[in-house]
Amino acid sequence: MKTFSRIFLITLLGIISVPIARADELPRHGVIGLAVAPPDTTKPDDVHTNPPTVKTVAPGSAGEAAGILPGDIPLELDGARVTSSTEFAARIGRHLAGDRVPILISRNGKELTLSAVLKPRPYETSPDAEVIYSSVTVEGTRRRTIITRPKAPGRFRLSSACMIAAA
16 A cells, blocks of 8 residues: 655735634644764764764753753663664654653663653744645544744745645
């Protein structure tokens, strides 16, 4: 069975009214606020010789609140081994804001179990456009829509939306 992705680009004239979504209309994906990469980025991740390592912790992030520090090595996430920095990021990305994520780390040779409550992914912003969040229902599933409407008046004051849906 093949799965195809469709991308729809819709240009709306400025006269069409689009309702502004409430912030709680659809849950946001969670973020932890960590940059994780192997110590030697010229070599592939290897849990024994070049393990995924926390490079930076964003101030005010879920990672900071959990007590994660630069240099920590994530060993497990949600009870499953972490084998690469890419896998770590992908697994965090499957969670929603507010999810509590258990993380087993190695710090200076000692294992610690920490728990991070993920923060919501920030809303998209633009100094040149109004960003409008809403949703549509496709085959019984709600999908987020993000519409940008330029703030500058003029001939090219058109809104656009991009929706990506799996078929």
